[in-house]
Amino acid sequence: MHTVIGHPEATEALSLSEVERIKADFEILEHQVNGTDLVYLDSGATSQKPRCVYEAEQHYYEYANSAVHRGAHSLAVEATDIFEQARETVAKFIGARSNELVWTSNATEALNLISYSMSNASLGRGGDEAQRFRLGAGDEILVTELEHHANLIPWQELAFRTGATLRYVPVDEQGALRYEMLDELINSKTKLVAFTHVSNVLGTITDVARFVSAAKAVGALTVLDGCQSVPHMPIDVKSLDVDFMAFSGHKMLGPTGIGALYGRAELLDAMPPFLTGGSMITVVDMEHAEFLPSPQRFEAGTQRVAQVHGLATAASYLDEVGMDRIAAWEEHLGAMLFEGLSNLEGVRVFGPSGIARIGTVPFEVIGVHPHDVGQYLDSRGIAVRVGHHCAQPLHRALGVSATTRASTYLYNTEQDITALIEAVSSVREYFGV
Amino acid sequence: MNELDQLYQQVILDHAKRRIGSPLVDPAAGELHGESHQHNPICGDQIRVRVAVGENDHFTAMSWEGDGCSISMASASVLSEMLPELTKDEFLDKLEVFREMMRSRGAMVPDEEVLEDAAAFVGVSKFPARVKCAMLAWVAAEAAMLGASA
Numbered sequence: 115m116h117t118v119i120g121h122p123e124a125t126e127a128l129s130l131s132e133v134e135r136i137k138a139d140f141e142i143l144e145h146q147v148n149g150t151d152l153v154y155l156d157s158g159a160t161s162q163k164p165r166c167v168y169e170a171e172q173h174y175y176e177y178a179n180s181a182v183h184r185g186a187h188s189l190a191v192e193a194t195d196i197f198e199q200a201r202e203t204v205a206k207f208i209g210a211r212s213n214e215l216v217w218t219s220n221a222t223e224a225l226n227l228i229s230y231s232m233s234n235a236s237l238g239r240g241g242d243e244a245q246r247f248r249l250g251a252g253d254e255i256l257v258t259e260l261e262h263h264a265n266l267i268p269w270q271e272l273a274f275r276t277g278a279t280l281r282y283v284p285v286d287e288q289g290a291l292r293y294e295m296l297d298e299l300i301n302s303k304t305k306l307v308a309f310t311h312v313s314n315v316l317g318t319i320t321d322v323a324r325f326v327s328a329a330k331a332v333g334a335l336t337v338l339d340g341c342q343s344v345p346h347m348p349i350d351v352k353s354l355d356v357d358f359m360a361f362s363g364h365k366m367l368g369p370t371g372i373g374a375l376y377g378r379a380e381l382l383d384a385m386p387p388f389l390t391g392g393s394m395i396t397v398v399d400m401e402h403a404e405f406l407p408s409p410q411r412f413e414a415g416t417q418r419v420a421q422v423h424g425l426a427t428a429a430s431y432l433d434e435v436g437m438d439r440i441a442a443w444e445e446h447l448g449a450m451l452f453e454g455l456s457n458l459e460g461v462r463v464f465g466p467s468g469i470a471r472i473g474t475v476p477f478e479v480i481g482v483h484p485h486d487v488g489q490y491l492d493s494r495g496i497a498v499r500v501g502h503h504c505a506q507p508l509h510r511a512l513g514v515s516a517t518t519r520a521s522t523y524l525y526n527t528e529q530d531i532t533a534l535i536e537a538v539s540s541v542r543e544y545f546g547v
Numbered sequence: 548m549n550e551l552d553q554l555y556q557q558v559i560l561d562h563a564k565r566r567i568g569s570p571l572v573d574p575a576a577g578e579l580h581g582e583s584h585q586h587n588p589i590c591g592d593q594i595r596v597r598v599a600v601g602e603n604d605h606f607t608a609m610s611w612e613g614d615g616c617s618i619s620m621a622s623a624s625v626l627s628e629m630l631p632e633l634t635k636d637e638f639l640d641k642l643e644v645f646r647e648m649m650r651s652r653g654a655m656v657p658d659e660e661v662l663e664d665a666a667a668f669v670g671v672s673k674f675p676a677r678v679k680c681a682m683l684a685w686v687a688a689e690a691a692m693l694g695a696s697a
Contacts, residue, residue, distance in 0.1 A: 148550075485590050485616035485680065486555075493551040501590045515591045515614055545617065546560055 127442035128435070128524065136435065137525045139164040150495035153530045158314055158474050158521030159499050160364045161345060163428070167367060170427040171420040182417050183393055183410070197419050200426030201409070207429040208340075208359070208376060209350035216375040216382065216409040217422055221341045222264040224360035224375035225308075227412060228337060229268035230388040232306070236276045240386035246335070247385055249276035254303040256334075258283040258291055259511055260313045260320075263504040265339040265360075269308055278305070285511050289316050290466035293324055300328040306335045311343035311359075315503045315519065316465035317448065317474025319343070326355050335381075341365055345523070346444055346472045348437040351376050367432060368425035372418050382408030389414040432524075440524045441472075447522045447531055448473035454535035455520075460542050464512055473522030476503075479538065481547035484516040490544055491518075494537045553670030554677070555617065558625075562664070563617035568627025571597055572610040581695030585687040587679050592619045596687035600695050604635040609688060616680050618671055623684035625664045635692060641665070642685055649678045 128136070137143055140162045145152055154162060174196060180189035182197045198212070205215040218224040234240065235247035249255070255269050259282050273280040283299055284292050300307060307329045312319050322338065329336045338359040343349060345366035351359055358381070363372035377385075387394060387405055391414040396404045405411045432440065448471050455477050456463045464476045479487050488500035499519045502509045509515060520534055574580035580599045587593070592615030601607040609630040611623050630638065645665055648655045653673035657666035671681045 483616035483620075485592070485618075485677075489554065489674070489677070490551065493549070506591070509591075515593075545555070546564075 125438045125442040127446050128439050130528070132435075133443065133525065133527055136164075137527065139166070139431075140525050141165060143525060147495045147497070148493055153494075153496040153533045155520040155522060155526065155530060155534055156497045156499050157345075157365070157523035157526075158317075158342065158503075158519060160370070161367050161523050162525065163367055163369070163424075164431055166431060167369065167424045167428050171369060171424045174420045174423045179420075182419055193419050196423050197417060200422045203426040204374060204429050205376075207349075207433060208344060208361075209352050210376050211379065213407075213409060214376055214379050214382065216377065216412040217417060218360075218373045218375055218412075219371055219418070220364075220373040221339065221360040221362040222268075222373075224373050225265055225268045225337070225339070227375055227388045228358055228360075228377075228385075229272040231385045232272060233275045234386040234388070240384065243384040244386055246333075249273075249278040249305055251277040252303060253278040253305045254301070255280050256282065256299055256304055256307045256309075258309045258320075259285045259507050260289070260291060260310055260316070260318075261308070261505065261507075262310065262314050262339065262341070263506070264341075265308055265310060265337075266507070269306075279303075283309070285508065286466075287511070287513070288466040289313070289318070289464060289508065289512055290469060291320065293321065296324060296328045300325075300332055300334065302332055304329070304332055304334040306337065308337040308339070310339040310341075312346070312472055312474075313465075313505075313508070314342050314474070315476050315505045315508055315517065317342070317471040317476075317521070318465055319347075319470045319472065322354050322356065330355075340376075342472065342474070345432075347441040357381055363421065363425040363428065366425075367428035369421040372421035372425050374425075375412070377408070379408065382412070385411075387411050387414070391415050393417075435524060443524060444473035444522050444526075445471075447526055447528070448475060450528065450531045451475040451520055451522070451534070454531060455538060458535065458539050460547070461538060464514075464517060473526070474519065475521075476517040476519040477538075478514060478517055479541045479547075482541055482545045484518040486545060487518045487538070487541055490541050491534070491537055494533075496534055496537055498534070550670070550673055554674060556667045556670060558664055558667040559621040560617060562621035562624035565624060566620060567624040568610050569623070570610065570612045571595065572608065574599055577697060578607075579695050579697050581691040581693070583687040583690035583694065585683055585690070587615070587619070587683055589676075589679065590616065592616060592680060592683060594619065594623055594683050594687050596623070596684060596691050598630065598688055598691045598695065600635065600692070606630045606633050606635070606638065606692075611684065611687070613684075615683070616677075618668070618677055618680040619683045622665070622668060622681045623687075625667075626684050626688055629663055629665065630688065638688070638692070642689060645685060646682070648672055649681055 180193040205212040235244040338356040340361040344361040359376040484500040594613030599608040
């Protein structure tokens with residue numbers, strides 16, 4: 115039994131037997147890789163899926179498959195019910211109302227949706243209502259140096275398209291955000307602040323309130339990248355008080371091909387659409403079209419009903435285990451990882467100390483390239499991620515071109531962490547360093 | 548030998564450390580030379596290769612600098628040792644054989660007469676994710692050769 119110190123009310127983490135029970139729900143974790151038991155420490159890239167998730171998808175195809183929001187037959191009604199029920203489940207999971215959740219193919223599309231909607235507004239689309247989404251020369255977009263490319267490049271491109279200026283909050287040499295610069299960086303020109311909740315490389319948790327209060331003081335919109343936070347900790351968008359949040363399904367036990375955008379209802383309803391076509395309109399003539407309110411306004415074309423159903427099943431699974439207890443368990447695993455790797459000779463762990471993290475730890479084995487480290491670990495059945503993790507600017511700031519990253523989830527055991535640390539301890543010897 | 552040891556044969560680990568041909572050497576005045584910078588966007592490995600060509604299309608030197616895994620760095624080192632013995636056509640022939648070996652998924656028995664130390668990379672072909680690492684220096688040398696001018 116592990117309790118975590120530092121939480122307002124020390125939450126009881128998952129017990130060892132509970133973790134074993136959870137692990138048994140994941141077929142793939144029972145498999146062998148390279149003749150040895152799989153140790154999966156790459157959930158930051160994508161999580162594994164419990165049986166109930168793909169069984170839900172299968173059930174949908176067997177009993178309810180049909181197009182949603184159209185057709186009068188029974189299956190169409192059933193499919194629409196499943197689709198909208200899933201929206202309610204996932205919205206509730208993050209503390210939102212169901213009309214504030216837009217389905218996208220992934221978090222990348224969710225972030226691009228905002229970026230392109232704002233370009234469209236800047237071209238005059240959306241009328242007066244869309245005024246606050248317009249950008250032009252003299253306006254500023256603020257991001258951070260921590261960002262995954264998915265929460266950087268859409269804003270670079272938005273700046274190019276509108277003439278706005280892109281600025282960023284730098285990190286120090288440890289990778290800690292330089293909050294003291296927020297007062298200068300968020301000013302009357304700032305129209306949008308996009309930042310990550312948890313660094314996908316360092317696992318460090320951002321002080322969201324500090325960004326939000328500074329942004330609100332100047333009337334700037336806030337966009338939170340929740341890809342690494344929604345799967346790993348309890349999230350309530352209303353208390354985070356951000357305007358938008360993007361997250362992906364596949365990192366939270368859900369299927370691939372499904373993500374979501376949360377947006378405050380009055381904002382979504384005032385934004386011009388991104389993708390246009392069927393299912394998002396009211397009246398169409400040969401010259402123009404009128405659009406449905408959100409979320410349908412942003413859901414053009416045939417929807418991913420099976421994936422949506424799978425994601426809702428995943429959210430319910432997580433809810434049943436309890437996000438606060440998952441967070442406490444992963445904090446424990448993360449601390450084990452951080453300490454175990456830090457204590458190895460010839461191993462350097464990245465990231466600032468004294469900042470709360472999830473179970474994500476990047477490191478380097480001195481003298482051995484991350485690709486070679488990953489290959490060696492793979493030969494022992496251990497899956498980790500190597501490379502720049504879609505965060506080249508952060509790696510540049512840390513002074514390296516690539517790192518090796520271990521990342522946990524609720525199904526990881528203490529033995530997984532011990533296996534990794536033991537394997538990493540023999541890397542240098544293998545490569546003759 | 549297990550697959551990992553086939554991948555990381557001693558020849559490869561030695562070359563990854565020795566890095567023959569690195570760092571870059573400035574070309575002599577009037578010498579026919581070319582340069583190419585290649586990236587592997589998947590892992591961020593990068594290499595800059597410079598080749599010099601003398602009489603009868605005969606290579607006279609290859610030098611390089613790069614940042615990458617042991618496979619990519621060893622491959623550059625091995626090629627630097629081989630290239631000054633070759634003409635352009637001989638290099639292109641060996642490049643074809645090397646490429647074929649890399650695509651063979653471990654099925655090809657390398658001809659050591661043709662590939663010399665580069666035959667040691669046969670184990671890489673069993674790891675499709677690493678083939679690009681082994682090819683990087685060869686692709687850079689080819690591009691440098693094709694773009695060579697005085």
